[in-house]
Amino acid sequence: MASDADPDTTLWWLRRDRRLHDNPALVAAADADRLLPVSVFDPAHYGTAEYGGTNSFTYEKTGGRRTRFRIDSVADLRSRLRDRGSDLVVRTGDPASVLSTLADRVDADAVHVHTRPTPEERAVEERVEAALDAPLVRHWGHTLYHPADLPNGVSGVDDTYTPFRKSVESSASVRDPEPIPELPPRPSGVDPGVLPDAAALGVDTSPVDDRAALVFEGGETAALGRLDEYLWETDALREYKETRNGLLGRDYSSKFSPWLNEGCLSPRRVYAEIDEYEDRRVANDSTYWLRFELLWRDFFQFQFAKHGATFFTPGGIRHREIAWRDDPEAFERWRRGETGIPFVDAGMRELNATGYLSNRARQNVASFLANDLRIDWRTGAAYFETRLIDYDPASNYGNWAYVAGVGNDSRNRSFDVVWQAHRYDPDAEYVQRWVPELDGLSPEAAHEPWTLPDERRARLDYPAPMIDPETQYGD
Numbered sequence: 505m506a507s508d509a510d511p512d513t514t515l516w517w518l519r520r521d522r523r524l525h526d527n528p529a530l531v532a533a534a535d536a537d538r539l540l541p542v543s544v545f546d547p548a549h550y551g552t553a554e555y556g557g558t559n560s561f562t563y564e565k566t567g568g569r570r571t572r573f574r575i576d577s578v579a580d581l582r583s584r585l586r587d588r589g590s591d592l593v594v595r596t597g598d599p600a601s602v603l604s605t606l607a608d609r610v611d612a613d614a615v616h617v618h619t620r621p622t623p624e625e626r627a628v629e630e631r632v633e634a635a636l637d638a639p640l641v642r643h644w645g646h647t648l649y650h651p652a653d654l655p656n657g658v659s660g661v662d663d664t665y666t667p668f669r670k671s672v673e674s675s676a677s678v679r680d681p682e683p684i685p686e687l688p689p690r691p692s693g694v695d696p697g698v699l700p701d702a703a704a705l706g707v708d709t710s711p712v713d714d715r716a717a718l719v720f721e722g723g724e725t726a727a728l729g730r731l732d733e734y735l736w737e738t739d740a741l742r743e744y745k746e747t748r749n750g751l752l753g754r755d756y757s758s759k760f761s762p763w764l765n766e767g768c769l770s771p772r773r774v775y776a777e778i779d780e781y782e783d784r785r786v787a788n789d790s791t792y793w794l795r796f797e798l799l800w801r802d803f804f805q806f807q808f809a810k811h812g813a814t815f816f817t818p819g820g821i822r823h824r825e826i827a828w829r830d831d832p833e834a835f836e837r838w839r840r841g842e843t844g845i846p847f848v849d850a851g852m853r854e855l856n857a858t859g860y861l862s863n864r865a866r867q868n869v870a871s872f873l874a875n876d877l878r879i880d881w882r883t884g885a886a887y888f889e890t891r892l893i894d895y896d897p898a899s900n901y902g903n904w905a906y907v908a909g910v911g912n913d914s915r916n917r918s919f920d921v922v923w924q925a926h927r928y929d930p931d932a933e934y935v936q937r938w939v940p941e942l943d944g945l946s947p948e949a950a951h952e953p954w955t956l957p958d959e960r961r962a963r964l965d966y967p968a969p970m971i972d973p974e975t976q977y978g979d
């Protein structure tokens with residue numbers, strides 16, 4: 505550490521790591537005499553963007569619900585830092601110019617940040633690094649396993665999940681979460697700034713739909729509250745393996761994803777808490793299964809570290825030649841939840857109304873767009889990118905590519921969405937919750953309204969299916 509005459513000053517550049525617990529970048533940055541935590545809202549992430557190449561299209565990068573969750577997360581972190589005698593400097597602008605100006609102002613010796621494996625995030629890091637006089641020190645802090653602990657390194661990660669899982673389970677271990685460090689004082693003379701103007705960033709201020717599975721509140725405080733609730737208060741983890749394909753309610757799955765992806769919750773913290781739950785309550789298939797699912801998250805992060813931008817190409821990492829269709833009208837019906845296939849429409853309407861969707865419903869709506877309509881899967885993924893409150897580039901594009909058959913599985917992932925509807929929504933409760941036009945119908949008819957007599961069908965204010973289910977899903 506430097507002498508008093510020349511205090512060692514660091515910047516902690518916050519990205520999607522909006523937490524104090526288990527934060528390697530913060531731990532390193534706090535090993536200084538003065539620490540300036542900085543969060544930058546980049547307006548480029550809130551407007552529309554162009555998705556290039558064949559079938560290029562524009563889309564909105566960050567929808568209003570995720571923006572609101574993010575602003576709340578920053579506000580919560582600022583208040584947690586203030587409670588510990590520090591503060592959070594907030595700016596809106598280009599990260600390269602904001603950070604280099606602040607680093608010069610406080611004469612920073614280093615800027616600490618969490619790196620990400622996805623191309624756009626990496627490009628921002630490189631631009632910031634080029635603009636800084638001080639070194640940019642990268643840390644890794646958003647997965648269970650640290651890349652340095654992978655048995656064959658990132659380049660040796662298998663492209664299919666099971667061998668990857670077996671290799672880490674047998675030959676690597678998850679590091680313990682980092683404790684919250686003592687926070688050094690802030691350098692003087694820097695205005696903390698105000699949170700960005702929510703309206704200018706396009707925050708959705710509409711009330712959350714009262715059919716939402718859970719009202720997601722941004723921030724570390726709410727994240728730790730949900731962790732406590734899901735494991736200890738409700739004991740729901742005990743049955744996770746049996747309930748995880750659910751469609752309705754608060755506790756069929758953990759709902760940790762928005763907090764994990766915005767960095768309010770560390771996966772290693774979840775892992776450590778599962779250890780404790782296993783010691784104090786029960787260790788069973790369900791406790792294992794939550795780790796198993798968190799490992800899927802790791803898998804996609806390391807896949808993007810390995811393959812980079814190839815994931816975003818139409819044929820994906822398999823370089824498959826598929827003649828994806830460009831059909832704006834069909835896409836629009838899918839997007840609005842007006843395909844005439846109730847299970848698909850329920851999913852899209854839930855997504856539109858809440859920003860969240862169960863894994864089962866995500867798989868079905870994605871498969872319908874990519875495998876039944878054969879529309880460029882990336883348009884669907886981009887739509888999810890806008891809408892999801894828990895969006896993460898690797899998890900989203902990785903899962904979409906997987907479902908569309910251009911990702912980490914060579915098998916045909918095409919779903920019979922009508923079969924899925926009967927299997928996972930046997931009483932049609934989910935479909936009728938989100939597609940009220942089908943109220944009063946039997947479960948059979950609610951899932952397959954096209955089988956009703958013409959005269960009954962005509963009285964429904966609901967479209968005919970845009971594909972022929974018999975041809976599409978018949979044996």
Ligand SMILES: Cc1cc2nc3c(=O)[nH]c(=O)nc-3n(C[C@H](O)[C@H](O)[C@H](O)COP(=O)(O)OP(=O)(O)OC[C@H]3O[C@@H](n4cnc5c(N)ncnc54)[C@H](O)[C@@H]3O)c2cc1C
Pocket residue numbers: 748757758759760761762764765794797798799800801802804861862863864866867870888892894895896897899900901903904907
């Ligand atoms: C087309 C499609 C797009 C998706 N996009 C995203 C996305 O942008 N962000 C995202 O976090 N998840 C995405 N998922 C994965 C999964 O649907 C969500 O992680 C899950 O539904 C979140 O709810 P939960 O936290 O209650 O999950 P739980 O069932 O409680 O699982 C616990 C955690 O494990 C992780 N996880 C579980 N399944 C997966 C998976 N298939 N891939 C990666 N991680 C997983 C998540 O971090 C999740 O929070 C997508 C899945 C599909 C099929």
